[in-house]
Each structure stands twice: as structure tokens, then as C-alpha cells.
Amino acid sequence: MTQRKIEIMDTTLRDGEQTSGVSFSVSEKLTIAKLLLEELKVDRIEIASARVSKGELEAVQKITSWASENNQLEKIEVLTFADSGKSIDWMVASGAKVQNLLTKGSLNHLTHQLKKTPTQHFVDIKSIIELATKNNIKTNVYLEDWSNGMRNSKEYVFEYLDFLTAQNIERILLPDTLGILTPDETFAFILEVRNKYPNTHFDFHGHNDYDLGVANVMEAVKAGANGLHLTINGMGERAGNAPLASVIAVINDFLKEVEVTVNETALNKVSKLVETFSGFRIPVNKPVVGANVFTQTAGIHADGDNKNNLYFNDLMPERFGRKRKYALGKTSGKANIQKNLQDLGISLNDEELKKVTQKIIELGDKKEVVSQDDLPYIISDVLDSDTIEKRVIVENYVLGHAKGMKPSTTLQLILEGFRYEAHAQGDGQFDAFMNALKKLYKTHSKKELPSLIDYAVRIPPGSHSDALCETIITWKREKNEFITRGLDSDQTVSAIKATEKMLNII
Structure with missing residues (x-):
């Protein structure tokens, strides 16, 4: 069976950057663009909106310069506007050769935002497409709010599509701008458009407001969509866009009749890099790329x-x-x-x-x-503890530390079967503990405590948990030195455990 090819257009650098608080630098945009095309091997990338800022223009120029040198320029796309040709001038300055022209896909948007009739809007769009062609710029057309258009003003949508399919354009882009579609509606609307215009390339652009982004994308593919717009980590305005990693996994596993060229093995690497650059944290339970999902x-x-x-x-x-x-x-x-x-x-x-x-x-x-990474430390602690006969037990202790007062410890110790208690202050909680211990030994034991000559605290190298820290104490008794270790989630407690081991050794 011949598989139908689905184009993947990643819009992390444009729509994804509309995530609240996210703004990529010029170098970050260039790095991500290279990874998307060279390692992930998506088919196209939408990298910016025209006329946003000087920094945005510089970023697009850097990317188009690199893309031109590497035969990737036609994969670079920029969002443009019906603005009497100003966006086209910006495109020319940027070096980009493909515009994604934002137009109105619902009568509600057209009437209340642009305050124009369909005829007036079509005239504007025709002039921009012609101007783009004169400047060797290819055109794809977004139908903003298309999903609401199909629900509430379908006659307008098809009037507009009749007009667009007669123009010199490459693709028509159908966004669920407000993330309102159900999977059943997505399938029905795409199929209706697909059947009426069988020779036109249609992309579906899904948002995730009801957490239906991936499901809607799946239905769009089943209904015959030619391309999909996705973002790394589901970044995007409000609840974000349909996430690239999840969609690729779903297509590869459940939609055998279609083919995508995205390199699955690079998904996690690119996801983590985008997380780092954006500061937009990946939920630990996010499918495919979340920390906990495997x-x-x-x-x-x-x-x-x-x-x-x-x-x-x-x-x-x-x-x-x-x-x-x-x-x-x-x-x-x-x-x-x-x-x-x-x-x-x-x-x-x-x-x-x-x-x-x-x-x-x-x-x-x-x-x-x-x-x-914590496991060897736990093993060492448990097995080391088993080798020491416990004749001294730190039964209880109260550690106190208040502003303006010296730290204090009340210690209860079982020594050779008898329970003793002492209270002391010190320069820190562990110092107070040691002072209380010295009091007890001076009064109740013939043993002399060794000197503490080194004290080190560490967490297991490579550990990403905050479950453990290890305290290593070096003691000196007469001329001999020996080391004890304590392991606990609390630094002072781990030091006390190391000290209890020392008491049993002596």
C-alpha cells in the first residue's frame, strides 16, 4: 500500500513564541531552526511574524542566510498581514521567500474586526498575492477562525475558498484558532473541504484549549489533510498548540496509511533544548518528552x-x-x-x-x-551499619535554632543499657549536639571521645533527587584516624548518624 505523505510544519518559533513570557534571542532562533530542519527533519518551519521588531528581522535574516547556503530557503515561512504591502517589503528585507498570509476565515472576524465585506477582503488579498508573486515570494493563506467559520458562516468560508483556489497560492492553512473543535467536527469539516477541493493542499493548525489538540490532528489526517502545524512541547498561546512529539508518535503507531519524515530519536533532545531556551518547563507527565513517562x-x-x-x-x-x-x-x-x-x-x-x-x-x-545515583550510598550505609554492634543508641534529640539565640540541643542517649539526657548550646546545631554528647560522656562513661578533624557533606554525584545527603566525618583517637558516614535527607541528621557510628566503634 502506498502511504500518503503528510507535511509537518513546525511553528515553535512563531506561534510557540506567543507562549506567555517566552522570547527567543537571535542565536536561539537560529539554533532551533537548524535543529528542526537538520536533526528533526520537519518539512517546513514558520519562524516569525513580519514587522514585529528589529530583533525579529535580524533573526529571520540570520536564518534565511543559513537556509540559503544549505538549500533550505523554501522551507522557511513567515506570517504576514493584509497591510497594503508593508509585510511584503519586510519579507524582501528579511530574505524569506514564503509568506503565510493571515486572512479572515469567519464572517464574524471579517465583519467586526476588519469591518469589511467579503468582496472588499478578497480584493485586498488578491493584490497582496500578486505583489508577492512579483517579488518572487510564494504564498500560503491562513483562514483565521476557520473553525468558527465552518460552524457559523459556512457559506462565507466556501465563497472564500472558491476565490482562493483560483489564485496563485501554494497551500491553504485551516486553523482552529480558539481550540474549540471536537474530533468529530474536525473530521467532518476537513472532509467537506477536502471533497469540494480535491486538488488543493490543506494544512490543519490545531490548538489545545480543551486538551483535544492531538485527537483533532488525528481526525484531520484521517479526513485527508495534507499538512499539520505543530510546536515543540505544545508551546503556544493560552493552552498551547498540538504538540509535535505526541502527534508524531500517534501517526507512526496508529495511522499506518500516512507517512511523516520526522526523526523520532531527536525529539527528546530538541524538546529539552527548547525547554532550556524558553524557560517553559515540560510537565513531568507530558507524553513522550516528560521526565516521568518512561x-x-x-x-x-x-x-x-x-x-x-x-x-x-x-x-x-x-x-x-x-x-x-x-x-x-x-x-x-x-x-x-x-x-x-x-x-x-x-x-x-x-x-x-x-x-x-x-x-x-x-x-x-x-x-x-x-x-x-543514590543507590550505592544507601547500600554502603545499610551494609556498613550492619557491621557495627549497636551498644550506643542516639534515642532522641531536639534541635533548636532561633533568631538572636545560640543553637541548642537536648539529647537522650542509651549507653550500655542506661538512658541519659543532656542539654547544651553551640555555634550550630551539630556543634550543640556534640557539646551535649561531651557532657554525657564526661559524666557517665570512661571512654574519651575522639577529636573531629574533618567534616564533609555531599550529595550523590549525578543525583537529581533531593532525597539524600551524605556526611563524612574524620575522627582522630590518639594517633589513629578513622572515618564514619551518615546518610539522611537532612544534613544535621546525617551528621548525627555518622557520630552514632563513631560512638559504637569506640
């Missing part, structure tokens, strides 16, 4: 994956340049931990695995997720 948290899922990939679907992370992860938290269980140990090349026996699992569950009750 992370299994429940232990039963990891167990099923071990047995026969029972919780896999066609959205394999490798397709998008990603890897499946198994989260470490209170619901993860032994199966998740074993998956992470395999990745790290670590093996534990059943008893050790049980103890590590319990530690992760305890941490999960405090912090939702522990990262794979």
Missing part, C-alpha cells in the same frame, strides 16, 4: 517487566532517544531495586536486598523518589 514506580510493574515485559507498550523509550527507568520509593519494592542494581552492575544477596529495600521505603515516606 519511569515505572510500582514494584509490580518492574516485576512484570522482568517476567515478560508485561508493562511495555509500543512507546518504547529508545524510539525517542531515552531509557526506561525504575523509580526508587516507598512503592517500588524489590523488583525495582533489582532493575537499578542490574544497571549499576551490583549484586546483593536476599538478606542485603531486603535491608536496602526497607531503607528506601523509609526514605520514600519522607521524599517521594530516590534516584539510581
